[in-house]
Amino acid sequence: xxxxxxxxxxxxxxxxxxxxxxxxxxxxxxxxxxxxxxxxxxxxxxxxxxxxxxxxxxxxxxxxxxxxxxxxxxxxxxxxxxxxxxxxxxxxxxxxxxxxxxxxxxxxxxxxxxxxxxxxxxxxxxxxxxxxxxxxxxxxxxxxxxxxxxxxxxxxxxxxxxxxxxxxxxxxxxxxxxxxxxxxxxxxxxxxxxxxxxxxxxxxxxxxxxxxxxxxxxxxxxxxxxxxxxxxxxxxxxxxxxxxxxxxxxxxxxxxxxxxxxxxxxxxxxxxxxxxxxxxxxxxxxxxxxxxxxxxxxxxxxxxxxxxxxxxxxxxxxxxxxxxxxxxxxxxxxxxxxxxxxxxxxxxxxxxxxxxxxxx
Numbered sequence: 001x002x003x004x005x006x007x008x009x010x011x012x013x014x015x016x017x018x019x020x021x022x023x024x025x026x027x028x029x030x031x032x033x034x035x036x037x038x039x040x041x042x043x044x045x046x047x048x049x050x051x052x053x054x055x056x057x058x059x060x061x062x063x064x065x066x067x068x069x070x071x072x073x074x075x076x077x078x079x080x081x082x083x084x085x086x087x088x089x090x091x092x093x094x095x096x097x098x099x100x101x102x103x104x105x106x107x108x109x110x111x112x113x114x115x116x117x118x119x120x121x122x123x124x125x126x127x128x129x130x131x132x133x134x135x136x137x138x139x140x141x142x143x144x145x146x147x148x149x150x151x152x153x154x155x156x157x158x159x160x161x162x163x164x165x166x167x168x169x170x171x172x173x174x175x176x177x178x179x180x181x182x183x184x185x186x187x188x189x190x191x192x193x194x195x196x197x198x199x200x201x202x203x204x205x206x207x208x209x210x211x212x213x214x215x216x217x218x219x220x221x222x223x224x225x226x227x228x229x230x231x232x233x234x235x236x237x238x239x240x241x242x243x244x245x246x247x248x249x250x251x252x253x254x255x256x257x258x259x260x261x262x263x264x265x266x267x268x269x270x271x272x273x274x275x276x277x278x279x280x281x282x283x284x285x286x287x288x289x290x291x292x293x294x295x296x297x298x299x300x301x302x303x304x305x306x307x308x309x310x311x312x313x314x315x316x317x318x319x320x321x322x323x324x325x326x327x328x329x330x331x332x333x334x335x336x337x338x339x340x341x342x343x344x345x346x347x348x349x350x351x352x353x354x355x356x357x358x359x360x
Contacts, residue, residue, distance in 0.1 A: 003042075003291065004065040005200075005270065006091025008129075009100035010121050011071030011112045014204040017235040018100050019068040021262045024242035027068065035090050036068040042267050042289070046321055046351065050280065050287045053329070058286035062278065064267065066098075067091050072128040073112070084128035085135055092192040096270060097199050099125055103215035103232070104206035118219040122201075129195040130169045136191045137166040161187035169195065177226055198273050200229040202266075207234055208257040229273040231265050238262045277350040280321070281305065292348060301348040302356040312359035316342045321351035 009015035016027055016036065023038040041061040051059050069087045091097065101118050102111060113120070141162050147155035161184045168178045175188070175196035188196065201223045203216045210216065211232050223230035234256060241252050241261065253261060271277065275294045279301060280287065292301045303310030319330065323338045333339050348354070 002039075002063045002065065003096075003270065003274070003276070004067070004094045005096050005098050006094040006194075006197075007066060007068040007098045007100060008088075008091070008125055009071055009102075010124055011073055012110050013071065013100050013102045013112070013121065014235045015071060015100040016068055017239050018098075018202055018204060018233055018262075019066060021233055021235055021238035021242055022266055023066055023263075026243065035070065035087070037065070039063055039065045040263070043261065043264055044278065044289055046280070047287060047289055049325060050282055050321075050353075053324075054282055054284060054287055056282070056284055056287045058288075060286060060288040062289045062291050064263075064270075065094075067094060071112070072125055074124050074127050085132040088129065088132040088194050091194060094197065096274060097129075097194065097197045098202055098266075099199060100202045100204055100235075101219055103203040103213065103219060104210055105215075106206060116215050118203075118215055119222060122219075122222055126174050126195065127172075130172070130174055133175060133191070133193045133195050134166065134169055136193065137162055137169070137188070140188075140191055141166060157183070158187040162191075165193075198228070199223075199226070200231070200266075200269055200273050203230065203232040204235045205232050207237070229269045231262075231269045233262045233265070234258075277348070279348050279350070279352040279354055281355070282353055294350075295347055297344060298342055298346040298348060298354075298356075299344055301354070302358065305356065308360055309356045309358045313344060314357040314359060316346060316348075317355040317357070318342050318346070319353040320349075321353055324353060 007015050007019055019025065019036055020027055023040050025036060025038040027036040040063065042064050044061060047059065047061060067090055069090050072084045072087065101121050102116060103118060105116050141159060144155045144158045144162065148159040165175055165178060165180065165184065165188055169175065175193045176199060201219055203219050205211065205216060216232055220230060237256055241249050244252055249261065276291055277294045279290050279292065281290065290304050292304050298316040299310045299313040302313055302316065318340045319333050320338065323333050327333050327336055
């Protein structure tokens with residue numbers, strides 16, 4: 001499974017700078033009407049080590065699609081419709097929303113407001129997310145309402161649930177903060193509500209020295225209150241790093257006081273937020289990273305490789321990445337009796353190197 005995220009933020013929050021830091025896309029500032037989109041490989045040092053061990057013909061990393069839409073500004077209308085609703089249509093299908101919040105003060109860097117105020121900026125974006133969701137829910141309520149009046153029980157349940165979520169949004173509560181039940185989420189599933197998507201806040205800071213400034217602290221409180229994810233990125237500096245040759249980046253990052261790139265920190269936070277984990281398949285043909293949900297049983301994870309593997313699953317042979325690196329090769333792992341055979345009930349773990357036996 002590939003991962004997709006949508007970048008949002010108020011104008012001049014540094015959102016496109018963060019986009020460039022993450023993707024190395026070199027996107028220019030917006031005219032205010034278009035979007036940026038990039039698909040990038042997710043860096044994983046474990047893959048690099050296994051490639052040097054197996055020398056495969058192909059190396060395939062997990063990928064991230066990032067969609068960067070122009071800054072959202074409350075109340076802007078185009079032809080009588082919310083500009084935000086139009087722009088947010090581009091990120092209806094993403095797995096998570098990345099909200100870039102400016103968390104540094106610098107009179108030489110233009111900003112939408114005269115003051116830096118993370119809570120205000122978060123509320124502004126949430127209002128735009130909810131405005132877009134209101135229109136979507138109104139359309140579904142009207143659609144299922146007709147079937148509900150005709151006595152269809154499933155439509156009556158959907159109508160009740162959608163009406164409840166709509167009422168919460170009208171009261172200023174984003175769908176993700178409404179504590180929706182599994183049934184309620186199922187009723188609004190096809191609406192792809194943007195205010196229901198998992199939220200990862202990105203504090204755009206000026207330097208590593210500002211990692212704990214008062215604006216970052218304020219954003220941390222907001223993220224903690226709603227159990228959202230959060231990371232800090234030195235947007236301008238890390239955008240510059242992304243333009244360097246890969247071999248030159250570690251030294252530049254070190255000079256900034258960082259040990260990992262913004263992409264690496266973003267992916268770790270996104271995987272935690274979404275409950276994802278990585279496993280691998282290896283060999284002379286290819287070394288490949290795969291993504292599944294934490295808690296996925298062996299057949300489900302095998303199905304990420306190929307649907308036939310899930311259907312005809314027999315067993316999974318598992319080597320831990322740490323054992324492979326420590327012992328040096330597969331033969332040594334087998335000799336140390338650290339290669340395990342797992343059944344259908346096995347939950348695939350982060351770093352598992354797997355081989356699936358199945359009936360085709």
